[in-house]
Amino acid sequence: MNVFESYESNVRSYSRSYPVVFHKAKNAMLYTDDGKPYIDFLMGAGALNYGHNNDYIKSRLLTYMEEDYIMQGLDMFTVAKSEFITAFNDHLLKPLGLPYKFQFCGPTGTNAVEAALKLARNYTGRSNIISFMGGYHGLSQGSLAITSNEYHRKAAGIGLHNVTFIPYESNKPNDTDSLAYLSMILEDTHSGIEKPAAVILETVQAEGGVNVASPQWLRALKTICEQHDILFICDDIQIGCGRSGDFFSFQRAEITPDIVVLSKSLSGYGLPMAMLLIRPDLDIWQPGEHNGTFRGYQLAFAGGKAALEFRRSTDLDIAVKRKSAYIRSFLGKLAAIDERIHIRGLGMMWGIDFSAFEDKLLAKKIAKKCFEDQLIIECVGREDRVLKLLPALTIEEEVLDEALDVIRKSVVQCVSTTGKVVSHQA
Ligand SMILES: Cc1ncc(COP(=O)(O)O)c(C=O)c1O
Known part of the structure; x- marks a missing residue:
């Protein structure tokens, strides 16, 4: 052994x-x-x-460390964070006309998913979340509740509530039309399903089997959310950061999610980092209400900025x-x-x-x-x-x-x- x-x-x-x-x-x-x-x-x-x-990102990280720039900064103002926010705005958000605010979370994907759910629930005053069969959003308690895989759910040890699962898009003729079903449960006062705070989804379900949602379907889902005043949360943790061919996976559908969840390749170098992009008016957090020691991994900010430079230059x-x-x-x-x-x-x-x-x-x-x-x-x-x-x-x-x-x-x-x-x- x-x-x-x-x-x-x-x-x-x-x-x-x-x-x-x-x-x-x-x-x-x-x-x-x-x-x-x-x-x-x-x-x-x-x-x-x-x-x-x-090599490019590594050289920036080595310089960062050699210069003794700050490594742990909690959520204090730092040059590394300011440069990351500026680069992200300049390279991505401004050209796409996206007005988001940044919320840095504990460093793994599931931390950011938890933050997104908490914010959506607090903002709307509702607890239910619509999630999709086949969706994977992480394994801490709140994220696990909206993750569909039975094997992982069974390990929770407690009931996983405040979620309604519906089928993902399918192109098979006899499968449920999930958006018609969603509209029905939202409109029928006898559906027995509580109006949700948010819908959360991956635009391509990765762990769920590489299921690709079509742009039309994504747009129709977004419209339903708008009609019913439900937040649209895009979990771009795995299919984001350039994997889809654009930085954000929702660009191909020309939609603007209310909240975007990012992690995994965000730091460019495999360093832990996670964040939410949030529609500015949703930012109802009170100071310190959602805290965490490792929201300020400065090396990840430096890597994230270098990754954006690398994307552009190559x-x-x-x-x-x-x-x-x-x-x-x-x-x-x-x-x-x-x-x-x-x-x-x-x-x-x-x-x-x-x-x-x-x-x-x-x-x-x-x-x-x-x-x-x-x-x-x-x-x-x-x-x-x-x-x-x-x-x-x-x-x-x-x-x-x-x-x-x-x-x-x-x-x-x-x-x-x-x-x-x-x-x-x-
Ligand atoms: C789409 C998606 N959301 C959330 C997560 C959870 O991220 P983490 O494992 O960093 O907690 C993953 C991880 O694979 C993922 O693919």
Whole structure:
């Protein structure tokens, strides 16, 4: 037994799928303690959009530390925070005409989700939240209540209330029209469902199986929220920060959420950081009402500013759109191998859905085979039946090719040894 198996809690998860010891990392690559290279298609679950140890961001962070600039500042005024806010405004919010205020939260995604829920409830005086089946928003108590996965919910140990789940958008003809259903429960005084404070969603459900909401659906949902005076919260923790091909995933729908939740790649370097962007009139917080020691991780502010500079100087959105088209075309050919393979995705988050196969473990077997061939990739969605591709946005084209080739070979090998068609989805 190694030190982890001997001493680390049983709760550890990723290390079970990738049971090697990692030591070094550069851009799209991870290296084990004995130097074996792996291509990383997990990228810190979305926390490393700009690659491992991005040279530009690293140089800014090293300078920051060498100069003894402040490292821990609670929520006091600091130069690092002021520069981050200014850069974020100048690079993103002003050009998009977005008037948000910034709320810095405890440093992980779930901290920011908790803050968003608390603010929405206090602002509206309502407690119910509409969340979507397949949605993942974190595992602390409030976020867990709006996360749909039964496995995680069962661990809460208490009732998880004040939430109503409705189906996400589906393009299958016989599935529930979730927006018609939402309108119905909001309008019917006998629906028995309390009027919610907010609707919260990912515009692409990542952990839920890479389910992509269409721009029309997102716009229609936003309109319903406006008609009923319900806040629209966009959880952009995983699909945000450039992953969709724009910085914010909702840009493609041309909507303005009331609250945007960001974390993961926000600091640019995998350093913990989370924040809310809030419509200014929603900012009814009293001083210190939502506090937290690590809301002021100054190095993350410096990294976040450097990441915005890096995006701009490298035209990252253009590169993402180009690589996205390349991955889409590869996956189109992959899906032609077997009609049971379905692909979904956007930007540089793609899913290969194997749920039409009888073998429930097929996606997991493929991921395992990929790992044997030195590609780190995870399974998501119901029963983990979707292979999720989450490369670095900065991945070199030859490395991307190499990884896609590993996926193709693993899929061909595993699919050729599996059973018959059980359903055929459009
Ligand atoms: C969309 C989304 N929201 C919230 C979270 C929770 O973030 P964290 O794990 O940093 O608490 C995640 C994490 O995967 C996520 O993907």
